[in-house]
Amino acid sequence: METISILEMSYILASVLFIVGLKKLSHPDTARNGNLMAAGGMGLAIVFTILFHKKDGEGIGNIPWILGALVIGTSVGWVAARKVKMTAMPQMVSIFNGMGGACAALISLMEFPRLQEKLAIAGVSSMLHGETLAILFGLTIGGVSFAGSMIAFGKLDEKIGDIKASWLRYLNLFFLALLVVIVVMIMFKHPVSGDNTIIYILTALALIYGVSFVMPIGGADMPVVISLLNSFTGIAAACGGFLYNNQAMLTGGILVGSSGTLLTILMCKAMNRSLLNVIIGAFGGDASALSETGDKTVKEITLSDAAVLLSYSQKVLVVPGYGLAVAQAQHLCHELDVLLASKGVEVKYGIHPVAGRMPGHMNVLLAEADVPYEKLLEMEEANNEMLNTDVVIVIGANDVVNPASEDDPSSPIYGMPVIKAWEAKNVIVMKRSMAKGYAAIENKLFYHPKNNMLFGDAKSTLQKLIAEIKNL
Amino acid sequence: MNEFLAFFLQYREAIFIILLSLFLGIEVISHVPSVLHTPLMSGANAIHGVVIIGAIIVMGHANDVISMVLGFLAVILGTLNVVGGFVVTDRMLEMFRKKKSKN
Incomplete structure (x- = not known):
C-alpha cells in the first residue's frame, strides 16, 4: 500500500516535470532548463519503478540484469549523442x-x-x-x-x-x-x-x-x-x-x-x-514538365569581382542552406562575416524556417560556429530589409530562394514562403553545379539578371573568397 | 453496446488522462518559434523514452530465457532513447545559450 502510493506520487511528479519541461522547451530562454527538467522526471520515474513497482504483490526482480542494461544503454547513448x-x-x-x-x-x-x-x-x-x-x-x-x-x-x-x-x-x-x-x-x-x-x-x-x-x-x-x-x-x-x-x-x-x-x-x-x-505525393514527381521558356543565360562571377562587390557593399545578407552544412563551411562563413564587418560592411544572415535538414537546424549549425544570435534574421525580417540590401550571398541553398514560389502557379513549390533574394541589388549564388535542389525543380533565380553564379564547393570557394578579400 | 459501456467504465481513468494529455500536448507547444522546432522534436523524442518503464516492468517479472533476452534488449533500447535523446537535445540547446552569453 505504502510503496504503491509512493510510486504513484513519483509518477504524478514525473508527469508534471514532462509537461513543464515541454512548455519550457518551446521558449528559447528556458529551453535547456526544460530539457533538464524532463530528464529529471524520467530519472525519477525509472528509479522509483525499480524500487517500488509491484505486480501481484511481487516486486521488480532481475535487478542486476536491469541495471546492466541501463548501464549499457546509457554509455552507448551518451557517447553516440556526444560524438x-x-x-x-x-x-x-x-x-x-x-x-x-x-x-x-x-x-x-x-x-x-x-x-x-x-x-x-x-x-x-x-x-x-x-x-x-x-x-x-x-x-x-x-x-x-x-x-x-x-x-x-x-x-x-x-x-x-x-x-x-x-x-x-x-x-x-x-x-x-x-x-x-x-x-x-x-x-x-x-x-x-x-x-x-x-x-x-x-x-x-x-x-x-x-x-x-x-x-x-x-x-x-x-x-x-x-x-x-x-x-x-x-x-x-x-x-x-x-x-x-x-x-x-x-x-x-x-x-x-x-x-x-x-x-x-x-x-x-x-x-x-x-x-x-x-x-x-512524391514531391516534384511531375515537375520535369515545368514550363521552360525564354533564353537561359547564366552569368558567372570571378572570385576577385565577388570580393570587390562584397567589400564595397554596405549591407550583405547571407542565405545559408544545407550545402553549407555538408561542406562543413559554417565556420568559414563566420570568418567571412567577421572579415567583412571589419571593413564596415553590415552582415546579417537570413534563415529560412526549413533551411538545413530540419526546421531550426541551420540556427543550431550557425550557433556552433559562434555566429551571434542578433545576426540571424528570420525570413520575414530578412525580406523586409531586402530592398536595402546590396548583396545577397546564397550558400548551398536552392529551393528556399526560388522565385517560382511566387510567380509560377504550376510549380510544386508555388505558395511556399521564400527569401526574396532577387529583390536585393545583387545576388551571388555559391553552388557546386547547376543541379536541382531537393524539390528537384529548376531555380529561376539562377537565370535572373541580377544573379551571379560562383561555382565550386562551398568550403573551398569561401576559403578563396576570404583570401581574395584579404588581398584587396 | 454493453461491451462498449463496460470497456469505457473499466478504463475511464485512462481515457480521461489520454484526452486531457492530448489537449495539453497541443496547447503546451502551440507558440513555439520555428528556431526551436528541432530541439523541441528531439526533446519530445526523449520524453517518449518513458516506454522504458514498461521495459523495466516486463524485465522485472521475466522468468524464462526468451523473455529475459527480449526484456534485456528492450531495456537497452529504451535507455538509448532516453539518454541519447536528452543528451542530444542538451547539446543543441547548449549552443543557443553559448551565443547568448557572449553578447
Missing part, C-alpha cells in the same frame, strides 16, 4: 526514435503470450479486451516507427535513395488494410495458450509496412517523417501505459503523440504543404 556531428543530428534523432519504437514493440511481443494464456485460463471466448488492443496497437505502431525511422536514417545519411513509384502507394494501402484485418482477427480470435504465430506475422507486417511507408517519400521530407514517427512512438509508449495502467507512461506518451503531431503539421505549413501531400 555525433551537428550536421548529422537529424539522423541521430531518427535512430533514437527508432529505438523507442522497437522497445515498445518488444514489450507488446512479450506481453501478448502472457495475456493470451491468462485469458485462456479464464475461459473467455474471445480476445476482445482493452489490454489486447493496447498490446496490438503498441506492437504495430512501435514496429512501424522502428522500421520507418531506420529507413529515414538511411535516407538522411544518403545510404538509401528515393524510390518514386506510384504503385508503392497502392501497395502501402494494401499493407495498411492487411494490418487492420489482422488486428481485428486477433481481437476476435479464441484465446489458445501458446498459439502465438499470428503475433509474429503481425510484427513482420508492421516492419514491412514501416519500410514501404517511408521508402517512396523524398529525402527532403525526412524531417517531417521523423517528426511524424516521433509522435507514433509516443502513442506506442502510451499503449504501454494503458496496458500497465501506468500514468507516467500514459501522460508522457500522449503528450509526445499530440505535440509531435502538431509539430509535424507546423513543419508542413512552413513548406506550404499538407501532411497528406507529404505522405502520398
Whole structure:
C-alpha cells in the first residue's frame, strides 16, 4: 500500500516535470532548463519503478540484469549523442526514435503470450479486451516507427535513395488494410495458450509496412517523417501505459503523440504543404514538365569581382542552406562575416524556417560556429530589409530562394514562403553545379539578371573568397 | 453496446488522462518559434523514452530465457532513447545559450 502510493506520487511528479519541461522547451530562454527538467522526471520515474513497482504483490526482480542494461544503454547513448556531428543530428534523432519504437514493440511481443494464456485460463471466448488492443496497437505502431525511422536514417545519411513509384502507394494501402484485418482477427480470435504465430506475422507486417511507408517519400521530407514517427512512438509508449495502467507512461506518451503531431503539421505549413501531400505525393514527381521558356543565360562571377562587390557593399545578407552544412563551411562563413564587418560592411544572415535538414537546424549549425544570435534574421525580417540590401550571398541553398514560389502557379513549390533574394541589388549564388535542389525543380533565380553564379564547393570557394578579400 | 459501456467504465481513468494529455500536448507547444522546432522534436523524442518503464516492468517479472533476452534488449533500447535523446537535445540547446552569453 505504502510503496504503491509512493510510486504513484513519483509518477504524478514525473508527469508534471514532462509537461513543464515541454512548455519550457518551446521558449528559447528556458529551453535547456526544460530539457533538464524532463530528464529529471524520467530519472525519477525509472528509479522509483525499480524500487517500488509491484505486480501481484511481487516486486521488480532481475535487478542486476536491469541495471546492466541501463548501464549499457546509457554509455552507448551518451557517447553516440556526444560524438555525433551537428550536421548529422537529424539522423541521430531518427535512430533514437527508432529505438523507442522497437522497445515498445518488444514489450507488446512479450506481453501478448502472457495475456493470451491468462485469458485462456479464464475461459473467455474471445480476445476482445482493452489490454489486447493496447498490446496490438503498441506492437504495430512501435514496429512501424522502428522500421520507418531506420529507413529515414538511411535516407538522411544518403545510404538509401528515393524510390518514386506510384504503385508503392497502392501497395502501402494494401499493407495498411492487411494490418487492420489482422488486428481485428486477433481481437476476435479464441484465446489458445501458446498459439502465438499470428503475433509474429503481425510484427513482420508492421516492419514491412514501416519500410514501404517511408521508402517512396523524398529525402527532403525526412524531417517531417521523423517528426511524424516521433509522435507514433509516443502513442506506442502510451499503449504501454494503458496496458500497465501506468500514468507516467500514459501522460508522457500522449503528450509526445499530440505535440509531435502538431509539430509535424507546423513543419508542413512552413513548406506550404499538407501532411497528406507529404505522405502520398512524391514531391516534384511531375515537375520535369515545368514550363521552360525564354533564353537561359547564366552569368558567372570571378572570385576577385565577388570580393570587390562584397567589400564595397554596405549591407550583405547571407542565405545559408544545407550545402553549407555538408561542406562543413559554417565556420568559414563566420570568418567571412567577421572579415567583412571589419571593413564596415553590415552582415546579417537570413534563415529560412526549413533551411538545413530540419526546421531550426541551420540556427543550431550557425550557433556552433559562434555566429551571434542578433545576426540571424528570420525570413520575414530578412525580406523586409531586402530592398536595402546590396548583396545577397546564397550558400548551398536552392529551393528556399526560388522565385517560382511566387510567380509560377504550376510549380510544386508555388505558395511556399521564400527569401526574396532577387529583390536585393545583387545576388551571388555559391553552388557546386547547376543541379536541382531537393524539390528537384529548376531555380529561376539562377537565370535572373541580377544573379551571379560562383561555382565550386562551398568550403573551398569561401576559403578563396576570404583570401581574395584579404588581398584587396 | 454493453461491451462498449463496460470497456469505457473499466478504463475511464485512462481515457480521461489520454484526452486531457492530448489537449495539453497541443496547447503546451502551440507558440513555439520555428528556431526551436528541432530541439523541441528531439526533446519530445526523449520524453517518449518513458516506454522504458514498461521495459523495466516486463524485465522485472521475466522468468524464462526468451523473455529475459527480449526484456534485456528492450531495456537497452529504451535507455538509448532516453539518454541519447536528452543528451542530444542538451547539446543543441547548449549552443543557443553559448551565443547568448557572449553578447
